[in-house]
Amino acid sequence: HEQYYLSYCEYATLLLGNKDEAIEVVDDLFTHLAINWARLMGTESPMAKAWAMLKIVVTAHLDAYERQRAVAETALFRKALDRARDEFEIMESTIGLYTAIAGLSGRLFDVVVLRYVLGYPNQRIAAIMAIEETTVRTHLYQARRKLARDLGIDRHHQIDPS
Structure with a gap:
C-alpha cells in the first residue's frame, strides 16, 4: 500500500x-x-x-458508467504533456497527441502514461508494472515509434530513450 x-x-x-x-x-x-x-x-x-x-x-x-478513458480531458494530462511536447515534436495540435496516446494499447499506453504524463523514472515504472527496466525501455521505444508514425513525425529523428 x-x-x-x-x-x-x-x-x-x-x-x-x-x-x-x-x-x-x-x-x-x-x-x-x-x-x-x-x-x-x-x-x-x-x-x-x-x-x-x-x-x-x-x-x-x-x-x-458507459464512459471512455478520460486521459485527454484530464487537466493533469494536459499539464504533463506541455512538459513533454518538445520531446514528441508536436507543432500545432496537442489533440492529435492526446488521441494518439489514448490509442496506444496495453503496456505501451501504460509506460507512456507513467513515464511522460506522471513523470516516473523507468526504474519506478518497472517496479509498478512488475516488469524489467529493459522491458520498460523497449515499450517506450515502441510507443514513441508508433506515436511518431501516427502523428506523421520523421521516423529518423531520435528521441532520448531514457
Whole structure:
C-alpha cells in the first residue's frame, strides 16, 4: 500500500478524469488485495497481478458508467504533456497527441502514461508494472515509434530513450 497507493491513484485519476472516483476505486482494490493477501502472495508475480487488477477495476468502473478513458480531458494530462511536447515534436495540435496516446494499447499506453504524463523514472515504472527496466525501455521505444508514425513525425529523428 505504501509503495504503490499514490501511483495507482494518479494512474486511475488520469483514466477516470476524477480524483475522488479514482481514490474510491483504488481504495476498493487495496481492500480486496488485503482480504485476499495470501492468495495474491501465492501468485507467480504479485505486483504484476496487482497492476493487472488495477487496470481491470478501472476499466470495469468506466464500463459501468458507459464512459471512455478520460486521459485527454484530464487537466493533469494536459499539464504533463506541455512538459513533454518538445520531446514528441508536436507543432500545432496537442489533440492529435492526446488521441494518439489514448490509442496506444496495453503496456505501451501504460509506460507512456507513467513515464511522460506522471513523470516516473523507468526504474519506478518497472517496479509498478512488475516488469524489467529493459522491458520498460523497449515499450517506450515502441510507443514513441508508433506515436511518431501516427502523428506523421520523421521516423529518423531520435528521441532520448531514457
